[in-house]
Amino acid sequence: MPVALSVLDLAAIAPGQTARDSFHNSVALARAAERSGYERVWYAEHHNMGSIASSATSVLIGYVAANTESIRLGAGGIMLPNHSPLVIAEQFGTLESLFPGRIDLGLGRAPGSDQETMRALRRTPSSSDSFPQDVLELQGYLTGNSVIPGIKAVPRAEGVVPLYILGSSLFGAQLAAHLGLPYAFASHFAPDALHQAVRAYRDGFRPSEQLAEPYVIAGVNVFAAEDREHAEEQKTISYRARTRAFIKRGAAGMDFSDEEIDAFLASPNGRHLARMTTYTAVGTPAEVAAYLEDFAADVQADELITAHHAQNIDDRVRSVELTASAVAANSARVSQM
Incomplete structure (x- = not known):
């Protein structure tokens, strides 16, 4: 069976260009991916990096979705330790309501920034310790099964917002396997543990309501x-x-x-x-x-x-x-x- 292809767009700001230029370029790239038959285009959350314009990831997804027709768009990924699960559920519930059947949500545990930027985000290194619990809380909001009584995400889209676990180590692989979620490995910039992580994910995978069999996405530069x-x-x-x-x-x-x-x-x-x-x-x-x-x-x-x-x-x-x-x-x- 042929391997599926997708695109990771870092919304790079080229020398002599502005963030606005970058966003127009992201639309052009997504349209090319759409007409060429790619599965999806994802955008990564990075902060305090002058050459990357995808920091407000959900906003960029909405802009590109409004300027394309059918291709799936999503986060590759949202760095969940930087956010409350409720806020991310609200953002992606909004996106799925506006663009039904087209929105993905990839989740990462890394801060996507340096220590000083983490402090500016009002986060600490320990924020990532609750990542597994935060994923479950977020999943509950998106499916209408909140783990916090009396709290719900509004809007909650009628359609499904599929979750993906992103990682570059065994931790993400094991978590994705335990939760029965697709696993995306960041081998385009962190290659060392790729094979070991994929084996751990496939060996430990437990079927879930979202996914019956393991599904691996690997990053590669082109x-x-x-x-x-x-x-x-x-x-x-x-x-x-x-x-x-x-x-x-x-x-x-x-x-x-x-x-x-x-x-x-x-x-x-x-x-x-x-x-x-x-x-x-x-x-x-x-x-x-x-x-x-x-x-x-x-x-x-x-x-x-x-x-x-x-x-x-x-x-x-x-x-x-x-x-x-x-x-x-x-x-x-x-x-x-």
Whole structure:
């Protein structure tokens, strides 16, 4: 059975652009995913990051949903320790009421920010300790089975808002298995525990009302272009920009040349940062499709959520289109054999 494809959109703010430009780009990317047959587009909650505009995740989902027709949209994810479960239930109940049958809710335990930002959010490191209980409380609000007597989320949509557990460690895998929820692993930036976590999830899975069998989504970075040289160039520019942003968070006011960034990536600390993007498909459509199919088979993924990082929105849209068409063509060839 061919692996399903989805898109993770970080709503990146490219150099020289504004957050408003980023939101328009997110609409363009979602429309490309919609016409190319992707399952869903998810947006990640990050705070205090000048190059990422998806901090108000539910607001962005609503904006993109209003400018698309049918594709599923959701959070990949909402960092639940930053919020009360009731508020998130109200937000996603509203979204599902406005866009029925199109809204997903992925939940993560990490703060999605640094320690200072966590304090600005009025949270502490211990906020994540109640994550399992918070997931159950949120699930109760969304299904009309509140675990707190007399408290309900309004509006509560008539349709289902499916929950997904996101993670990059065994904790999330075990929780998703215990609750019988789909599991999405953040292998696009945290590859180390991928195989171990997927095994733990599948081995420990308990069927639930939402899900009868385990369902694994794995993240993977993608740079697809008509020729490999162009794809490699996109990757180099993107990963240099990512590294530069990472370094500048600890060195305000400084800038770094491409040569300095490349030298850092070759250093021990830089190699650790580079290893975060281990799972990256880069090249022609055929090369990317082959990589994705091998990756999905290796990790036993039911779905791949692809993060297309080219700085230029036209290149990102084209990467989305080329990837989908190449994977579909490969699947058609296999089915005819």
